[in-house]
Amino acid sequence: MAALTVLIILGVLATIYHSQAQMLPKILERSSSHHTYSISEDVTIFENGKFEVTKPIKVGKSEFYAPEPLLVVSPQEPGSYPVLLFIHGTLISNEDYSDLFQHFASHGFIVVAPKLFSIIYFPSQEDEIEMAASIANWLPTNLQDVLQTRVNEGVEGDLYKLAISGHSRGGKSAFALALGFSQTKLSLKISALIGIDPVAGSSKNDRTQPYVLTYMSNSFNLSIPVTIIGTGYGNQSNFFLQPCAPNLVSHQQFFDECKEGSHFVITDYGHMQMLNDFVYDPVASAVSLVCKSGSGLKSTMRRTLGGIMVAFLDAYFGDEEGEYLAILANPSLAPTNLYVQNKGNFRFPGNYEQV
Numbered sequence: 630m631a632a633l634t635v636l637i638i639l640g641v642l643a644t645i646y647h648s649q650a651q652m653l654p655k656i657l658e659r660s661s662s663h664h665t666y667s668i669s670e671d672v673t674i675f676e677n678g679k680f681e682v683t684k685p686i687k688v689g690k691s692e693f694y695a696p697e698p699l700l701v702v703s704p705q706e707p708g709s710y711p712v713l714l715f716i717h718g719t720l721i722s723n724e725d726y727s728d729l730f731q732h733f734a735s736h737g738f739i740v741v742a743p744k745l746f747s748i749i750y751f752p753s754q755e756d757e758i759e760m761a762a763s764i765a766n767w768l769p770t771n772l773q774d775v776l777q778t779r780v781n782e783g784v785e786g787d788l789y790k791l792a793i794s795g796h797s798r799g800g801k802s803a804f805a806l807a808l809g810f811s812q813t814k815l816s817l818k819i820s821a822l823i824g825i826d827p828v829a830g831s832s833k834n835d836r837t838q839p840y841v842l843t844y845m846s847n848s849f850n851l852s853i854p855v856t857i858i859g860t861g862y863g864n865q866s867n868f869f870l871q872p873c874a875p876n877l878v879s880h881q882q883f884f885d886e887c888k889e890g891s892h893f894v895i896t897d898y899g900h901m902q903m904l905n906d907f908v909y910d911p912v913a914s915a916v917s918l919v920c921k922s923g924s925g926l927k928s929t930m931r932r933t934l935g936g937i938m939v940a941f942l943d944a945y946f947g948d949e950e951g952e953y954l955a956i957l958a959n960p961s962l963a964p965t966n967l968y969v970q971n972k973g974n975f976r977f978p979g980n981y982e983q984v
């Protein structure tokens with residue numbers, strides 16, 4: 630009976646979502662005064678990209694002066710690639726995202742994903758944000774050494790194209806860093822932000838410090854491109870449990886507070902379904918059971934999420950906005966149901982002023 634109710638709710642939700650996805654052509658019109666974009670139906674982002682990628686490379690704490698243990702995934706072919714700093718969710722090992730990273734990196738990106746907890750140390754979110762800031766500051770001096778030693782002489786990270794991202798609590802930490810909440814001053818500029826089902830606490834009145842959400846629309850003072858990718862089941866409860874990404878502290882609220890950006894919802898999937906098929910971390914696998922999940926293959930979720938991340942960064946970093954505009958205009962190009970929403974003036978290279 631409960632399952633039936635949930636199904637009906639989902640059906641209704643999905644219908645509402647899809648009916649709202651019509652707002653898109655607005656941005657296309659606006660953009661066309663600057664450029665003629667070709668909207669391609671031929672999307673490649675949801676499949677593996679053309680680059681062979683490394684296996685996840687583990688860098689231990691203090692190795693290459695790393696302030697925390699890291700996972701690095703990179704294309705193997707010599708070249709200069711944008712870098713994504715990725716912050717995991719609460720007590721989820723960076724390794725549990727490695728399949729997502731490999732999909733993403735195969736399109737020509739380097740992922741650096743720290744592990745910000747250990748069996749004996751669970752940092753507060755405030756500490757986690759400082760730790761993430763110290764990793765960002767480590768990149769200019771040490772990433773190159775890791776790449777040369779562990780990947781290939783000619784592989785370079787392009788830190789003028791640094792994006793920050795995080796999942797769940799890590800998604801909120803990514804926003805906090807981009808908004809300048811860290812005490813640790815960043816020695817390099819973050820140029821794009823991707824929130825993956827970000828969560829700011831268990832309810833509006835029970836949020837983790839620091840408070841990033843303001844409950845005022847368009848209040849985030851961000852001058853970089855932003856996308857937020859949420860999950861449809863994140864705000865639903867499993868059995869009688871609290872949802873993993875409750876309303877008012879999750880993706881919809883984060884998007885509401887952005888002045889401009891895009892918002893995707895992978896409607897038929899839950900909060901933890903972008904992790905690897907097999908989750909090593911015991912706490913993460915327990916949390917995976919607590920969060921409501923859809924019945925689809927996790928690989929489909931990873932391809933969808935990874936593909937959106939690639940399309941977004943290609944649009945802003947690579948001057949290749951065709952696939953991003955294509956999925957915004959036609960979310961049914963994705964391998965699973967996708968709802969899209971956007972606001973503001975999308976400034977792509979050419980009309981996007983880089984500071």
Ligand SMILES: *[C@@H]1O[C@H](CO)[C@@H](O)[C@H](O)[C@H]1NC(C)=O
Nearest residue numbers: 809848849850851852853984
């Ligand atoms: C927004 O951020 C810019 C720097 O990026 C700063 O100069 C400006 O004062 C900030 N505005 C507000 C209202 O905080």
Ligand SMILES: *[C@@H]1O[C@H](CO)[C@@H](O)[C@H](O)[C@H]1NC(C)=O
Nearest residue numbers: 638642861864865866876881
């Ligand atoms: C989940 O979020 C969606 C969109 O943000 C909303 O329309 C829906 O009512 C929420 N569902 C529940 C169960 O709160």
